Amino acid sequence: MAKTKLHRLGDLQLRIMQVLWDRGEATVAEVHDLLGARPRLAYTTVATMLRKMEVRGLVAHRTEGRTFVYRAAVAAERVSGNMAEHVLDRLFQGSLATMVNHLLTAREVSPDELAKLETLIAERKRAS
Amino acid sequence: MAKTKLHRLGDLQLRIMQVLWDRGEATVAEVHDLLGARPRLAYTTVATMLRKMEVRGLVAHRTEGRTFVYRAAVAAERVSGNMAEHVLDRLFQGSLATMVNHLLTAREVSPDELAKLETLIAERKRAS
DNA sequence: GTTGACAAACTACCACGGTAGTATTATCAA
DNA sequence: TTGATAATACTACCGTGGTAGTTTGTCAAC
Numbered sequence: 001m002a003k004t005k006l007h008r009l010g011d012l013q014l015r016i017m018q019v020l021w022d023r024g025e026a027t028v029a030e031v032h033d034l035l036g037a038r039p040r041l042a043y044t045t046v047a048t049m050l051r052k053m054e055v056r057g058l059v060a061h062r063t064e065g066r067t068f069v070y071r072a073a074v075a076a077e078r079v080s081g082n083m084a085e086h087v088l089d090r091l092f093q094g095s096l097a098t099m100v101n102h103l104l105t106a107r108e109v110s111p112d113e114l115a116k117l118e119t120l121i122a123e124r125k126r127a128s
Numbered sequence: 129m130a131k132t133k134l135h136r137l138g139d140l141q142l143r144i145m146q147v148l149w150d151r152g153e154a155t156v157a158e159v160h161d162l163l164g165a166r167p168r169l170a171y172t173t174v175a176t177m178l179r180k181m182e183v184r185g186l187v188a189h190r191t192e193g194r195t196f197v198y199r200a201a202v203a204a205e206r207v208s209g210n211m212a213e214h215v216l217d218r219l220f221q222g223s224l225a226t227m228v229n230h231l232l233t234a235r236e237v238s239p240d241e242l243a244k245l246e247t248l249i250a251e252r253k254r255a256s
Numbered sequence: 257g258t259t260g261a262c263a264a265a266c267t268a269c270c271a272c273g274g275t276a277g278t279a280t281t282a283t284c285a286a
Numbered sequence: 287t288t289g290a291t292a293a294t295a296c297t298a299c300c301g302t303g304g305t306a307g308t309t310t311g312t313c314a315a316c
Binding site: 011014015018077080081083084085087088090091092095096097099100101102103104106107109111113114116117118120121122124125128 | 142143205208215219223228231232234235237239241248249253256
């Protein structure tokens with residue numbers, strides 16, 4: 001399996017992956033529907049993108065009748081992890097604290113989120 | 129000034145920005161040296177990239193004699209913020225806790241980092 | 257003055273994300 | 287049998303990141 005650079009997926013590709021991760025499997029038509037962007041994409045755009053993504057190893061398909069049923073070929077965790085780590089390393093020199101600091105000041109974070117974060121950190125401290 | 133999409137900067141562009149953020153100003157030769165990648169990039173590659181980046185409004189330059197002295201034209205915080213938020217929204221549905229969870233499990237985090245994180249969260253809680 | 261070094265400008269390519277039209281083919285209904 | 291429908295396949299195009307060679311201009315040293 002080629003060293004598929006998992007960071008650097010385009011926006012459309014990410015949105016498609018999201019659909020597949022959510023649904024498990026989906027036909028081109030289903031992906032097309034579920035994307036539902038403002039200037040609705042052409043059906044063929046989605047089909048082409050899926051084909052390109054299959055070449056890159058991001059998705060795979062099985063055939064049902066004459067319809068392709070696509071599924072994700074890489075786990076959401078791997079992609080999320082890779083992209084998040086990439087940003088962390090390139091932009092924040094690997095410092096999670098710096099990154100979180102930026103994000104905390106840049107946007108509203110609900111008390112609920114804060115509580116969850118607190119628990120996470122506490123758990124991590126205990127484990128080390 | 130065009131709506132410079134600040135998320136989606138390539139790797140080389142980010143590394144160049146990093147140099148400029150660090151140094152304030154730098155000539156092409158200096159940037160070229162400071163990048164110091166394994167298969168060393170050609171001087172002209174860096175020069176070309178800087179010119180392209182100037183068109184996009186990422187950097188600017190002044191002339192000193194006949195050499196260009198470049199500087200960043202966008203703040204590190206804006207770029208970091210944009211890219212981090214983009215990943216957060218696209219990959220973690222905006223949940224900071226989810227993102228941090230991934231990053232905590234994916235890599236070693238020093239006790240020092242954990243302590244800083246704890247402080248950040250605590251401060252944030254108090255402020256809300 | 258001619259030469260050599262260096263800087264920028266220009267030009268050229270490739271890869272790939274994104275977008276979509278056209279062509280082909282398989283299937284089903286009238 | 288014919289025609290409509292719907293699916294994939296093929297092709298094409300643009301923008302831009304990345305990479306670098308070639309050309310041109312200029313300054314300094316000989």
